[in-house]
Amino acid sequence: MDPVILFFLLGLAAGLLRSELRLPGAVYDLVSMLLLLAIGMKGGVELARQSLAELLPQTLAVMTMGLLLPAIAYPVLRYAGRFKRADAASIAAHYGSVSVATYAVAAAWFASRDIAFEAHMPLLLAVLEIPAILVGIVLARGLSRDIRLDAVVHEVFLGKGIVLLIGGLLIGWASGPEGIMPLAPLFFDLFKGILALFLLEMGLITAAHFGSLRRHGAFLVLFGVGMPLFASLVGTVFGVVLGFSVGGTAMLATLAASASYIAVPAAMRISVPEANPTLSLAAALGVTFPFNVLAGIPLYHALATKVHVFAGG
Template structure:
């Protein structure tokens, strides 16, 4: 009973509930919508705010062994998870090797929006996390793509996979803004935070609520539009894989001694699936793969699961691991 109360307490926060509202609006085919320009501004704002606050926190924390251990854990998870995802896809679904590799790459990479929502949940519940987890998030973006391309070349169609220029991977807009704001926050320290705190702190939760409302609409409509592509096995994978990733991160994070907040964020990163950076890379590197499959799985299945049920579950597990 205590477990259920804890999970419900983590679920009943405005950010998650506004996402659910967006899902419901999509399912009932409401004409509710957020202007594209407003949605773009909100995404830029959230990346800037979370990056800057993370850099400021790192400046207070300083460089130490814990930072490098967390970075190493994130790197290993990002490289390894696509191989596990590929094995599950080949056993649970009828996907061919090329499409399975493309999907697997999404699950080793990360969803920045899920990470931002998780950070907000920590703020709302009063649990602290290390600022360097923003750097861990940036570290986990690219390695999974490289693992997926190796899998595709080895088991898919050798010689027919394209290459992704490294510049395009590292110049991804979300990563540039997140890491850039992180560096600025670390360099300007308390002085910088005092100057822009009214912008990056006070309105953060309200803007995130509105942004997640829009994401709920997008996720729900994507799922309705492409539901014909989801077999029972694929749908099951989209729900199972984030839990597998979270448990792997739970083991790694507990091993290196992460505290509850940081352990939770590492679990969220390993559980999330990219639906922005990796799809763009896969269109270049694996043009033969079905984009409708990997986009629907990451945005229409895994993202809603993580935001609504995954975050409360991972936070409860993180409390056990760091106890």
């Protein structure tokens, strides 16, 4: 097992055992910022070698996937799970968006096994945050004048996560491979160490949401595993159709299978304040994140490999 996963398990065990272990808030913020910037800069360096015009069709296709997934999740939550409209829409938005932490773990897992994937994945990671938020708001509110578009647009496009990710992309793209080298020791060489500290705190946060899962029954557990498995199939199909490599297809499947717990909760808090955030975070952090980290990522890679062999045959 990858050592960074063991850090997550350490945090999870410490949280469940009610240990006093905590990562100071300032340290957690710094680690999160370094992680987002490192992902963005690495993608930006690779983007400098490519034509942005060639990436536009793939970007639009992936955004379409981001619109599709919450639209599928919503009726399942609304009618099978019998959630209120606002709660169903909020949970669906979380599962149509993406988890930067899951991407970071997948990138580390792929790198340790020399599995290459498309360099512009950080760009797709960034754009996938947006469509699900918009769909979630429309599902909860309808197309009404009550929607605070200015606040939503500010939260979606100027939230800390998006600014750091896009900012890192632009810095890496503008600097190029040679220009970024002086920063490599901090952002690239120490990436797995930064990720390990981040996952330690994520384990503690995950443990804190287990109580919500006990209170809200088995449905969120089933949905928290079933939706990622279904979404990974959708992501795999999109990856194959778009001509991605096996690694790229597996990474897109991983992005589709992940669930947001940063950008979407902030946007839902502004636009759908009546939705219960505990439900969304309990499913996303209590079930889906640990499932993806412990079992999902290798499963999605195996799926992508099988589908590519089938498609090639």
